[in-house]
Amino acid sequence: MNYQLILLFLASLWFENAISINEAQMKAGIKLIKNTCRTKTKITDEQIAKMHEGVWDDDDDGVWDDDDDVTKCYCHCALGMMKLQAKNGAFDHELFEKQKPIIPEVIRDPLIASVNNCVNAGEGLTKKCDLSYAFFKCVYLDDPEHYMFP
Known part of the structure; x- marks a missing residue:
């Protein structure tokens, strides 16, 4: 079974039925998203790792x-x-x-706080990829210790 079918199944369970998930399930879902988007965009593991290390620009x-x-x-x-x-x-x-009710309790409060601080990240930007990037970057910079996005 390919990743997209598994992801669709998990998404339908998690997001539409609003069931509670645990941290391991969330990490598994994030891994599926990461693998799918890595293939789609041709990003390298090194580029992804840099985001998780706080390096958000492509050069010094x-x-x-x-x-x-x-x-x-x-x-x-x-x-x-x-x-x-x-x-x-x-x-x-x-x-x-x-989706807030399904977020595992162990990360719920810090994630909600960061998301609320970054709601308007990317304000003034118009390109879709720029807007998404601005949001992820803001969430990371707001609370690097709890950053959990792919």
Whole structure:
């Protein structure tokens, strides 16, 4: 069975039925999203690792190279697969509100706090991948210790 079918099954259980999931189940879902979006966007494991280490720009000058959108579009893919994305590519807070009951208790409070602090991340941006990237970056910078996105 391919990852997309498994992911669709898990998403239907988690998101639509609002059942509670544990941390291991959430990590498994995140791994599926990561693997699917990695294949779709051709991002490397090193690029993903850099985000989880707090390196959000593609070079040392702190300025993003607009010609390299791989990391940004990876974020766009992941946010969409998590069913947390508005049509314009930005984070959709209303969709997140519906998913709050299924978030494992061990990460619920810090995640909700970071998400609430980053609701408007990417304000003024227009590209879908930029909007998703801005949201993930904001959540990471808000609380790196509890960052759990793919």
